[in-house]
Amino acid sequence: MFRNLLIFIKQPILITLPTLIKRPLFILTVLSILGVSTAYAHGPSRLKVSESVTINAPAEKVWKTLGAFNSLAWLPPVTKVVMEKEPANEKGAVRVVYVGEQSVEETLKKFDDKGMMLKYKISKDNTALLPVTNYQSTLTVKADGDNSMVTWKAGFYRGDPNNDPPENLNDATAISAITGLYKAGLGNLKKVMEQ
Numbered sequence: 001m002f003r004n005l006l007i008f009i010k011q012p013i014l015i016t017l018p019t020l021i022k023r024p025l026f027i028l029t030v031l032s033i034l035g036v037s038t039a040y041a042h043g044p045s046r047l048k049v050s051e052s053v054t055i056n057a058p059a060e061k062v063w064k065t066l067g068a069f070n071s072l073a074w075l076p077p078v079t080k081v082v083m084e085k086e087p088a089n090e091k092g093a094v095r096v097v098y099v100g101e102q103s104v105e106e107t108l109k110k111f112d113d114k115g116m117m118l119k120y121k122i123s124k125d126n127t128a129l130l131p132v133t134n135y136q137s138t139l140t141v142k143a144d145g146d147n148s149m150v151t152w153k154a155g156f157y158r159g160d161p162n163n164d165p166p167e168n169l170n171d172a173t174a175i176s177a178i179t180g181l182y183k184a185g186l187g188n189l190k191k192v193m194e195q
Contacts, residue, residue, distance in 0.1 A: 044161050047132075047175055050153035051182035057193040059143035062150060063116040065193065066139055069093055069108050074189045077181070089113065094123065102129040109136070116141040130181075131159035132174045150189065152182050 055062055065074055070088035072078040077099045084105070085094035093108040105124035112118070122135040135156040142149045156178065159169030167173065 043163075044157050044165075044171070046134075046155050046157060047171060047178075048153070048155050049175060049178045049182060050151065051179065051186055052149060052151040053186040053190050054144065055148045055150060055190045055193045056146075057148055058146060059116060059141050059148040062148040062189070062193050063113075063141045066141055066150065066189065067111070067113065067116065067118060069095060069111070069118065069120070072097060074192050075181075075185045076188050077184070099129055102126060104129055125159075127159035127169060131169050131177050132156040133159060133161065148193075150186060152186060154178055154182075 065071075068088065070081060070083050070086070070093075072081050078097055079100055080098045082096045082098070083093070084096055085092065087093060088095070088108075089111050091108055091110060093111075094105060095108075096103050096105050104122050104126045106120050107123040108118065108120050110117070110119040117138065117140045119136065119138045121137070122130070122132070125133050125135070127133065133156065135154060137152065137154040140151045142151075156174065158165060158171045158174040160166060
């Protein structure tokens with residue numbers, strides 16, 4: 001059987017539309033084999049989260065707080081930030097963000113003071129603290145009259161790249177953790193800025 005299959009594969013095949021119509025079982029078999037093989041070869045997909053909030057405060061005031069890479073006083077679970085590499089507003093700056101005894105290391109990828117935008121990535125993962133890997137995030141502040149629109153978005157992979165991850169490191173848990181963090185953070189930022 002395999003010898004015939006090998007010969008069949010080695011020889012050029014001319015497939016015409018009438019042949020395809022006459023041989024639906026052959027086509028379905030080939031497609032199902034291809035579908036199964038690609039399903040097992042595919043790893044996790046990149047996940048995305050984006051949250052926004054309107055704040056009743058000038059954009060410059062909000063950016064002064066949000067754009068301070070050396071401080072996350074507005075983000076509720078964070079207990080401290082330690083700068084490992086400065087200056088804090090230049091590409092390559094590194095901070096260690098602590099939540100109790102757990103921490104992640106983050107690196108500033110881009111800082112645009114005029115455009116009120118910063119991009120950073122987690123450079124040392126800690127899936128016990130945040131069940132994600134290859135996390136990159138962008139924070140932006142846009143003026144909206146006398147108000148500000150803050151957007152926090154990220155792309156990341158779940159904490160476990162294997163095909164059958166444990167529940168605490170799967171897609172749903174990763175999305176839930178980031179969404180919860182962003183909603184809590186932006187909600188608290190709004191409260192702090194509007195005082």
